[in-house]
Amino acid sequence: MIGLVAVDGPGRPLAEELHARWPESSHVHRASRGNCSQPTDVLHFALHRYRSVVAVAPLPAVVSLLTGGLVTLPRGTALLCLDPQRRWVIPMAGGDAAEALSVEVAAALGVTPVPTGHAPVPGHPPGPGHLRRAAESGTPEDAPVLRITDREDPGHGDVLVLPRTLVVGIGAAGGAGPAEAVRLLEETLEEAGLPRSAVARLATVAGKADHPAVRWAAFCLGGVPVDEHPAQALAGVPVPNPSALVGAAVGTASVAEAAALTSAPDGRLVVAKRKSATVTVAVARAALRGRITLIGLGAAEAGRPAPRLPVELRDASAVVGTPEALDALDVLATAETLDAAEALAAAEPAETAAGPLRPTTRRIAVDVAAGTTTDGAGAPLDPVGAAAHLAAHGHAVALVALGDGAALAVPPGPYEVHHVSAPPAAHHQGDPA
Structure with a gap:
């Protein structure tokens, strides 16, 4: 990269x-x-x-x-x-x-x-x-590596996916300055090896979202949202580092740790409370559920129009398949684009022209024979394994295959699985229905 x-x-x-x-x-x-x-x-x-x-x-x-x-x-x-x-x-x-x-x-x-x-x-x-x-x-030592991690990428993978899994809890006293908050936040993430781009949101106690230090921290993280939680709710969250002084002042013995865990349901604390003179931060990792959509691309018969792509492709953050399947996807995508242009000219609904893939959707070709895709630990992945690895980290993945996709099967994991049948090819004009 x-x-x-x-x-x-x-x-x-x-x-x-x-x-x-x-x-x-x-x-x-x-x-x-x-x-x-x-x-x-x-x-x-x-x-x-x-x-x-x-x-x-x-x-x-x-x-x-x-x-x-x-x-x-x-x-x-x-x-x-x-x-x-x-x-x-x-x-x-x-x-x-x-x-x-x-x-x-x-x-x-x-x-x-x-x-x-x-x-x-x-x-x-x-x-x-x-x-x-x-x-x-097919040179193994130079082959692209698929890395899905919310930690800094030690191997500088060629195909790096950064899921936004982190929640930063933040507490700020009345006199806390924006620069102090951002300095503590950046030092905390850097020392833990966590990239800023993996932070999905901030969390704090009710009434602090408009604090200048909290607003500036959210802005410097790319404008992430800020969750506010009532002190009473935070007081009931078990944390490793409660403070009696904080409890007497704001009604909860923990702000940063408790708020981070509250905004990361079923998650866990990955960085315990750190503090400066007037700011505290803690980091939790959310437990995410991904989605795998199994899609058979079908095969356009000679002389017949290509089948239309299923709408599920437009919601995918990554599309995974063999090089042959992604080549077929490119052909169908071209046909879909032409259909969309014609539909737009005919003043059909705008959704028809949205295109089969979002601009940010990653295309990950997995060549099983060459073994060109591995996970972060170096283990080889087939298309199913790559899709499951992505979905286990909270992504919406489209796993595409030639034919009807009936042979696609993924192992159980922290994700939902949907199956889309191969779209039927259109008939010739005049062909019997």
């Missing part, structure tokens, strides 16, 4: 364009001066998360960030500077890997690569093109 960092506003369009060319192998991070996503914070985060980072910004700006003392560059990380005016791409660190990636960036965007003395390793560029070639050749 390649981190694309738009250091400022002018760099965002080019970062988005590069991501559009490598949608399965890159992720965009947008810095914004004036809020909690400062350029230094975003670049530092990306450099410590990905093995390859492309910073879209003028060269002096990137150099200034690296020499200001707030951004550290891990050994072995490939760092490129991409000119937001589309003129050049410069490998700044990472040796041969950075040189090779700069060639791929240049080819994708039509910019000029600026060599800095390291020749690319023949046949071993690290970018998305290499990942595709590795998957096609």
Whole structure:
């Protein structure tokens, strides 16, 4: 996975364009001066998360960030500077890997690569093109890895799914400042190895959702919702670190831990209460139930229109199948898009033109013969195993197969299972019904 960092506003369009060319192998991070996503914070985060980072910004700006003392560059990380005016791409660190990636960036965007003395390793560029070639050749050590975790990804998996499973409980005294709250929150998540993007919501005692520190923490987590719980309800939640002083002040011996557990039904506490002078935080992991929809794609007969895709595909966060099944899905999706365009022109309801997949739906091809997909522990996964692994982490998954899908069967787990029969192909005009 390649981190694309738009250091400022002018760099965002080019970062988005590069991501559009490598949608399965890159992720965009947008810095914004004036809020909690400062350029230094975003670049530092990306450099410590990905093995390859492309910073879209003028060269002096990137150099200034690296020499200001707030951004550290891990050994072995490939760092490129991409000119937001589309003129050049410069490998700044990472040796041969950075040189090779700069060639791929240049080819994708039509910019000029600026060599800095390291020749690319023949046949071993690290970018998305290499990942595709590795998957096609079936090379196990270079094959994409499917990782589903709400912890920081230690292996920098090529296909990383971050379920939003975490709830942060927060308590703030009257004089708590926003900066103090965010500092404690970020330190807590970082020390526990938990990414901010896995936080689904904040939770606190009734009357504190509008506290400036709580509002700012929610904003810095991407605008997550804030749950408020009555003190009486929190007082009945068993917690490991109750406080008599807190109980006398607000009517419950715990705010952060109790609120986190209350907003994570059947979940568990993963980070016990941590506190600063005026703020407390705790983190709980919710017990999520996913969904697997078993879908037989059917097969369009020669000369007959393709069957229509089931609507369940539009609700999926991931679609899993063999490469052959996903190729068939692409064919059906194209036919579905054409049908939708025609329906829209005929002024049919807008839902008809919604398309078979959401833009954020992940397509995960599992090649059983090549063994190209494994879980976070390295165990090989077949399509059914990959779908079950995703659903067990709370995702809505469509497991697709050629034919009617009757042979699809998944093991029991913390998810619901639905079966959709293969959609019938339409008849020729004039054919008997």
